[in-house]
Amino acid sequence: MKQHALDGRHMRGSELEDHRNPALDGLRAISICLVLATHLLPLGPKALHLNSTAGPMGMSLFFVLSGYLILSTLRSAPIPEFIVKRLARILPLAYLYILLVFILGGLSKQALPYHLGFVVNYRPDQMTPVTEHLWSLCVEVHFYVFVMLLAVGGRKAFVLVWPCCLAITAIRVMEGAYIDVPTHLRVDEILAGACIATLPMRRFRAFAAPLVIWVLAVGAWFGTSHPDSGWVQYLRPYAAAFLLAATLAQPPNRLTAVLSGRALRYIAAVSYALYVFHPLAAHGWWNDANVWQRYLLKRPLGFALTLAAAHISTFYWEAIWIQAAKRWGRSRRTGALQSVGRLENVAGE
Structure with a gap:
């Protein structure tokens, strides 16, 4: 999902970077x-279980990025602004999609x-083939509520994410849940x-071999995501977090240049809409064909239409709400500064 940088005046230099x-x-x-x-293509050979990996x-990396960026944002943003911006980011497209599926008859009352x-x-039991993926938005919204409650206690309370993360993993171990969708079995x-x-x-940027460490992180991320890795899958959140940390620790090099490339930045910008x-x-008429028709004709067409819809949603529909939330935030800060100025003037008199 696309994240918006906060005003640098509210962040220390290292945090902003x-x-x-x-x-x-x-x-x-x-x-x-x-x-x-994994949802739209056959990844082979089948013996490697690449679709299941x-x-x-993808979801573990998406989630660790979300957790990192959300907490980084909330460490600097006032809670009301955080709430409004998150709602403006998530709800308009999610509700539009749910309404569309409901109108088309794919969702019951x-x-x-x-x-x-x-x-x-x-x-x-209430999910449909075209809404099964929305479980991830549920997990993320539940995390928002949790982290906002922590924010009430101030920045020092954010350290509680560490024991909470370990506690969720412990619950997964007790439940034997290598991978599941309920929040208490996935939010780690x-x-x-x-x-x-x-x-x-x-x-951490003084590593002697940062690229080697990054490659090792990718290997751990793959290994803990493979369905045949058994109990190692419990460590998937930490492998994905290791990859995130290894990326943040990279000095400017070819890897960071590739990851910062224009094409990947565009895909990242429309990623939320693509996901939704x-x-x-992938269902209905799009999946009703033989293998050749499905993957040589319908899937490429489906990809193209999905990308077009994601582009329109990101830069037109979602942008309306995001910009409105930003304007509200600026207006709120301006009003607060004016109130402080009036109080100072009264005190000076």
Whole structure:
């Protein structure tokens, strides 16, 4: 999902540098490409179980990025502004998509409240083939609520993401949940990213072999996402977080140049809309054909239409709400400054 940098006046230099690290756009683009590939393409050979591996890889990376960027933002932003901007970022497209599916007859009146209330990840019986993916938005919204409660206690309370992350993993171990969609069995992937946001990443940039460490992180990320890796899958949140930290620790090099490239930055910009819309190109008529027709004709056409819809949504529909939230935030800060000025004038008199 596309993140917006905060006013630099509210951030220390190192925080601003990490928060706006352009290489993270590359990771976000990679995450959405993996998710789209696992849902829309046959990744072979089948013996390697690549479809079953790419999905967990993409979602774990998406989640750790979200946790990192959300906590980095909330460390500097007033809680009301954070809430308004997050709602403006998530709700307009999510509700538009849910409404579209409902109108087309793909969602019952009984299932609608669970989708609108972002609790459908606890009611899989209410999911449909084109809304199953919305479980991830439920997990993310639940994380927003949790992290805002922490913010009430001040910045020092954010250190609690560490024990909370470990506690969720412990619950997964007790439940035998290598991978699942209920929040209490999945949110450690977001919490792991939030943990990275509490670290002074500048101190980790003195690694003697940062590229080697990054490659090792990719290997760990792949290994902990493979369905045949057994109990190692419990470590997937930490492997994805390791990859995030290894990326943040990179000095300027070819890797960061590739991750910051224009193409990946564009994919990252439209990634949220791509994620929301892509199931529409994988079901019904789009999936009703033989293998050659499906993957040589319908899938390329589906990709093209999904990308077009994502572009329009990102830069027109979503932009309206995001800009409105920004204007509200600026107006709120201006009003606060004016109030302080009036109080100072009264005190001076």
